[in-house]
Amino acid sequence: MTKRIGLIGARGHVGAELVRWLEKHPEFELGLAVSRSVAGQPVCALIPESRSHLRFVDQKPEAIAQSGMDALVLAMPNNEATAYVAAVEALAPDTVVLDLSADYRFDASWYYGLPELTRSHASGQRRISNPGCYATAMQLAVAPFKDLLVGATQCFGVSGYSGAGTTPSDRNNPEKLRDNLMPYSSIGHIHEREVSAQLGTTIEFMPTVAGYFRGITMTCNLHFREPQTLADVQARLSNAYSNEPLIELSDTAPWVNRIAGKPGGMIGGLTISKDGQRAVIVSVLDNLLKGAATQALQNLNLAFGLPETTGLVA
Ligand SMILES: NC(=O)C1=CN([C@@H]2O[C@H](COP(=O)(O)OP(=O)(O)OC[C@H]3O[C@@H](n4cnc5c(N)ncnc54)[C@H](OP(=O)(O)O)[C@@H]3O)[C@@H](O)[C@H]2O)C=CC1
Ligand SMILES: CC(=O)N[C@@H](CCC(=O)OP(=O)(O)O)C(=O)O
Structure with a gap:
C-alpha cells in the first residue's frame, strides 16, 4: 500500500x-x-x-x-x-x-x-x-581509506548557496556572491565533528560557499601510516563503490555541474604522492539531493x- x-x-x-x-x-x-x-x-x-x-x-x-x-x-x-x-x-x-x-x-x-x-x-x-550535505561528501570520499590514515585528514569543501537555506544571509545572497567566494567556519564546523565522530578519525574541514546554486565539491587530503601504491588505493575505491548504483567513479576529478540535479554522487581524481604516503581524492554531489x-x-x-x-x- x-x-x-x-x-x-x-x-x-x-x-x-x-x-x-x-x-x-x-x-x-x-x-x-x-x-x-x-x-x-x-x-x-x-x-x-x-x-x-x-x-x-x-x-x-x-x-x-x-x-x-x-x-x-x-x-x-x-x-x-x-x-x-x-x-x-x-x-x-x-x-x-x-x-x-x-x-x-x-x-x-x-x-x-x-x-x-x-x-x-x-x-x-x-x-x-x-547526514549533513558536506558530511556525506566527506565520508564517501574518506571512508574506504579510514584504516590506513594517520593524523588529520583535511577536507576543503565548496558549496553552492542553496546549502545555506532560504533565510536571507550573506551566504545565500547571489549579489554578494557574484565573482566571489566566501570561506566560513574554517575551524569547528558541525560537519567536521559529525564526520570525525562517524569515521573515528580526525577531520579538518574548511567550507566555502560560491556563487552558483547547487552542488558540492569536496577535495580530501589523506595521510597514510604506510606507503601505498596507486593500484592499492584505486582497488579500495573500486571495492567500496563499483556495485553502488548511486555512486559513479571517475579517473579524473569529477565536476560539480555534472551531478547537479542527480540523485547520487561522483568520486574520482585519485592522485598519490611519490612516497605513497599522501593521496588526494575529490567527491561531488548535489547538496539538495544526495546531500x-x-x-x-x-x-x-x-x-x-x-x-x-x-x-x-x-
Ligand atoms: N540546503 C541544503 O543543502 C541542506 C540542508 N540540510 C538541512 O535540511 C534542513 C532544511 O534546510 P533547507 O531546506 O535548506 O532550509 P530552508 O531555509 O530552505 O527551509 C526551512 C523550512 O523550515 C521551515 N521552518 C523554519 N523554522 C521553522 C520552525 N521553527 N517551525 C516550523 N518550520 C520552520 C521554513 O519556513 P516555513 O514554515 O515558512 O515554511 C521552511 O519551510 C536544515 O536542517 C538544513 O540544515 C541538510 C542537508 C543539505
Ligand atoms: C553553504 C552553507 O551555508 N551550507 C550549510 C550546510 C547546511 C547543512 O547541510 O547542514 P546541517 O544539515 O548540518 O545543518 C552550512 O554550512 O551550515
Missing part, C-alpha cells in the same frame, strides 16, 4: 526537492505539506512540477503527529525538531521520523542514515537522522522494506 509522507518545512529548498522526488516515487505520496509562511497556498502553485492537490498547512506538532502519516520528514533548521519528535513519541510512536537537521546526528538512539556506509543497521529503524532529499528517500525506502533506490533510478 502507498505510504503517506508528511513534510514539515515543505516550502524550503530541501522540502521542495522532496515534493518533486515524491512525485516520481511509485510507493510514496505526499500526504501533508507543512509551512507556516505559505499556509493556504496550493503546493503546485509554489512547486510547478507537483501535480499534488494538497495545500500547504500550518499545524502544531500534536496535530501533525496525529495526521495518520506513515512517515514524517523534518526539513527545518537546526534546533527545531524536538517538539515534533516528542509529539510523535507521545501520540503515534510507530510513525517513522526522518530528521534532516543536525539535531539527532550525535544521538546514539537514532540511526544515522548514510546508506552506502551504514545500511547494515537500517533494518527496522524508526528514528532516522539524515539531503534523495539520501532521505534512500533511508525511507529502507525503513519501509523497499529496494533502496526505488524512485531514484530509472
Whole structure:
C-alpha cells in the first residue's frame, strides 16, 4: 500500500526537492505539506512540477503527529525538531521520523542514515537522522581509506548557496556572491565533528560557499601510516563503490555541474604522492539531493522494506 509522507518545512529548498522526488516515487505520496509562511497556498502553485492537490498547512506538532502519516520528514533548521519528535513519541510512536537537521546526528538512539556506509543497521529503524550535505561528501570520499590514515585528514569543501537555506544571509545572497567566494567556519564546523565522530578519525574541514546554486565539491587530503601504491588505493575505491548504483567513479576529478540535479554522487581524481604516503581524492554531489532529499528517500525506502533506490533510478 502507498505510504503517506508528511513534510514539515515543505516550502524550503530541501522540502521542495522532496515534493518533486515524491512525485516520481511509485510507493510514496505526499500526504501533508507543512509551512507556516505559505499556509493556504496550493503546493503546485509554489512547486510547478507537483501535480499534488494538497495545500500547504500550518499545524502544531500534536496535530501533525496525529495526521495518520506513515512517515514524517523534518526539513527545518537546526534546533527545531524536538517538539515534533516528542509529539510523535507521545501520540503515534510507530510513525517513522526522518530528521534532516543536525539535531539527532550525535544521538546514539537514532540511526544515522548514510546508506552506502551504514545500511547494515537500517533494518527496522524508526528514528532516522539524515547526514549533513558536506558530511556525506566527506565520508564517501574518506571512508574506504579510514584504516590506513594517520593524523588529520583535511577536507576543503565548496558549496553552492542553496546549502545555506532560504533565510536571507550573506551566504545565500547571489549579489554578494557574484565573482566571489566566501570561506566560513574554517575551524569547528558541525560537519567536521559529525564526520570525525562517524569515521573515528580526525577531520579538518574548511567550507566555502560560491556563487552558483547547487552542488558540492569536496577535495580530501589523506595521510597514510604506510606507503601505498596507486593500484592499492584505486582497488579500495573500486571495492567500496563499483556495485553502488548511486555512486559513479571517475579517473579524473569529477565536476560539480555534472551531478547537479542527480540523485547520487561522483568520486574520482585519485592522485598519490611519490612516497605513497599522501593521496588526494575529490567527491561531488548535489547538496539538495544526495546531500539531503534523495539520501532521505534512500533511508525511507529502507525503513519501509523497499529496494533502496526505488524512485531514484530509472
Ligand atoms: N540546503 C541544503 O543543502 C541542506 C540542508 N540540510 C538541512 O535540511 C534542513 C532544511 O534546510 P533547507 O531546506 O535548506 O532550509 P530552508 O531555509 O530552505 O527551509 C526551512 C523550512 O523550515 C521551515 N521552518 C523554519 N523554522 C521553522 C520552525 N521553527 N517551525 C516550523 N518550520 C520552520 C521554513 O519556513 P516555513 O514554515 O515558512 O515554511 C521552511 O519551510 C536544515 O536542517 C538544513 O540544515 C541538510 C542537508 C543539505
Ligand atoms: C553553504 C552553507 O551555508 N551550507 C550549510 C550546510 C547546511 C547543512 O547541510 O547542514 P546541517 O544539515 O548540518 O545543518 C552550512 O554550512 O551550515
